[in-house]
Amino acid sequence: MTSLSSPFELAQAQHYPAATLYVVATPIGNTADITLRALHVLGLADRIAAEDTRNTGQLLARYGISKPMIAVHEHNEREAAQRVIEHLCAGERVACVSDAGTPGISDPGAKLVDAVREAGFQVVPMPGASALATALSVAGDWVSTFTFLGFLPPKAKQRASALQPLAAHAHAMVFYEAPHRIVETVQALADAFGPARRILIARELTKLHEALWRGTLAEGPTWLAEDANRQRGEFVLVVEGAPAQTSGDENHDALLRVLLQEVPVKGAAKLAAALTGASRNTLYARALELKHEGGEEDEEGGEPD
Ligand code: SAM
Secondary structure (H helix, E strand, C coil), rough: CCCCCCCHHHHCCCCCCCCEEEEEEEECCCCCCHHHHHHHHHHHHCEEEEEHHHHHHHHHHHHHCCEEEEEEECCCHHHHHHHHHHHHHCEEEEEEEEEEEEECCCCCHHHHHHHHHHCCCCEECCCCCCCCHHHHHHCCCCCCCCEEEEEEECCCCHHHHHHHHHHHCCCEEEECCCCHHHHHHHHHHHHHHHCCEEEEECCCCCCCEEEEEEECCHHHHHHCCCCCCCCCCEEEECCCCCCCCCCCCCHHHHHHHHHHHCCCCHHHHHHHHHHCCCCCHHHHHHHHHHHHCCCCCCCCCCCCC
């Protein structure tokens, strides 16, 4: 009779080749959110390539692990990759970790992976926590397809330019944001995509003050402003994509709203028609309505050319 192995025995029994880079996910807040395989590989590794060796040292100490480390961060990833490759040449197992979650997702790791693979060594993923997947898992059915965009540019003008082409994007969009920019970013999303779309604000996931709030883009800034504590911590924002077709005519309101901020009604209709292929007359009529909804006077008369 065969006896079933425990999950930890299973993690240990697997073959972990030498001269290999292991890309290991660590928790995004709750220290208990680490996999058995990750713990085993961190214990087995000869060396750890860490975004911040002090942070990682403290985390590993909680698991009773201590290893030689190499700092691999945003500003030295290419040079540090050469050092990692030297250790792989010597037959070592090197584990790569970031400060939180999955390396390579808005974190160092991707350039290291490229360099190691180019040098002919194997790269093995050790999956685990990521703020992206954690937020999406509780977003709901309105997020059936999504695009991950990470951090938006910090400056208002660049942020608005980055958002503008996304106004007509049909899939939900996932952004990361830091506490000091959360209010202005949610407002920028409302300005770019219009007030009606749904947003999930996922704050401090897996931590003591975890909060999940879902509402519209119009309501988002108000919700954040109501309590300063709501602006603290780390954030994932999941925003609904552009509305699907309605009765044969596509709804291009979000795009028209963005264009109307920059050009007159006629120009907005012309550009929207070129971008979407929809009727210029229909878009012109709708752009006029949107302009009136916004309480503004017509700045031009007549029909589109
Ligand atoms: N590599 C990480 C991952 O797999 O999610 C992301 C690292 S990125 C530098 C850090 C950003 O991820 C934070 O600014 C925040 O937007 C998001 N994030 C990380 N942990 C989070 C958490 N516990 N709750 C909400 N967002 C989080």
